Amino acid sequence: MHEATLVIYSLCVVAAAVLAFGGHRPAWQLGTVTELLDAAMAARAPRFALVLFWWWLGWHFLVGQTVDPPLLG
């Protein structure tokens, strides 16, 4: 499962790169990351939720407990 999880994460990174790249290809008819964020951030609920999560990422990796130890041994 260790390797399978890494494969899934890697696929997500590749997919994200493809989506980001595809937004700048007119033939793909895909919105850019900026357009998507502008649309999402126009309403309060997504704007607040996204900024809250973004801030928590900084707290989680720079200040708080980043890695949770296993409960068993």
Added chain:
Amino acid sequence: MLERVRARTDVVLRASPWFLILVLIAAVQVIRGQPFDAVLFGVGAVAIAVDALAGLPARATAPALPLTAVIVVAAALAVVLVLAPRHGVIEGIAVAVVGLVAVPLAWLRRPGEAPRPEDSAAVRRLRVRRAAVGWAFVVVLACLAELYSFLVGRVTPASQDPPPAISALLDPALEGWPGRILFVVGWLALGGLLLKLWRRPDA
């Protein structure tokens, strides 16, 4: 009257996914045994729910700052965040200050954006919707993998090589300078992209 009810229902329905997302994240923080994180997302979820149900005023706009000022402040923050010891007091204060400024600002409309109920460009809407579906798929998949790894990792001894959570993968990288710089710059840049506090030419 009917129009107002319909409009309010629409607001509640649009806010519901975000409310649920924050509730789920709060639940995971409870499982992690991290009360601060759980309260943070729990309060965020409540705030979204109250706003959707009560229809709090949405006219206020965040201040528009000169781009130069935004860059200077971000650069100063980056220096502090990179140089201060990770998980230390100074790091905590710096990140906390960012949060105390950024999170309330997120409650306000971004500067330079007039309130518009619907984007009139149908083609642009379709493109954005396609992108939203694609990104949602990627994010949901990554979150499910992360959740699975986290839950299995909590009940699997380290000697049995459990599936890694994203935090466990990134943590070693942040101990070194390149990873730390990359993370801090990326994090601040993403915050800038989300909040867009600088004056736009059309603002």
